[in-house]
Amino acid sequence: MRALLQRVTEAQVAVGGEVIGRSGPGLMILVCAMAGDDETRTAALAAKVAKLRIFPDEAGKMNRSIRDMGGSALVVSQFTLAADTRSGNRPGFSTAAPPAEGERLYEAFAAALRAEGIPTETGRFGADMAVSLTNDGPVTIWLEV
Structure with missing residues (x-):
């Protein structure tokens, strides 16, 4: 599983002009299931996200987790995190999990x-989504398990 975490003051996702999920303050999480991923990796990624200390404490140091600060998360599927750009000018996505498996693991990650x-809302797998957010910091972290 791959995830790109962005610390946010707020975030939302809309489909067809209708807001279907929102968060903040907390994390905007773009997530991609890779070929060969399973529920063990999904659970490991969720545990890592919940414990990752990327929020400021009273001294302003990144020493608190999303759980510690009572934040929420917005999870959006993002198969393009599997992009292979090593050759040519067009990214390849063959390392992403097949769509049905990707959707199952995406839902399992949110669960x-x-x-x-962590209070968690989601986008809609496979939909054309409009995502908006306000970065906090900015703090952006790449995770892969």
């Missing part, structure tokens, strides 16, 4: 994050 105690 695992909720099980970690």
Whole structure:
């Protein structure tokens, strides 16, 4: 599983002009299931996200997790995180999980994050989504398990 985390003051995702998910303050999480991923990796990624200390403490140091600060998450599927750009000018996506498997693991990741105690909303897998957010910091972290 791959994820790109952005610390946000707010974030939302809309489909067809209708807002279907929102978060903030907390994390905007773009997530991609890779070929060969399973529920073990999904749970490991959710646990890592819940414990990752990227929020400021009273001294302004990144020493608090999303759980510690009572934040929420917006999780959006993003198969383009699997982009292979090593050759040519057009990215390849053959390392991404097949769509049905990707959707299942995306939903499992969101459920695992909720099980970690993080209020979590989602986008819609495979939809043309409009995502907006306000970065906090900015802090952007790449995770892969």
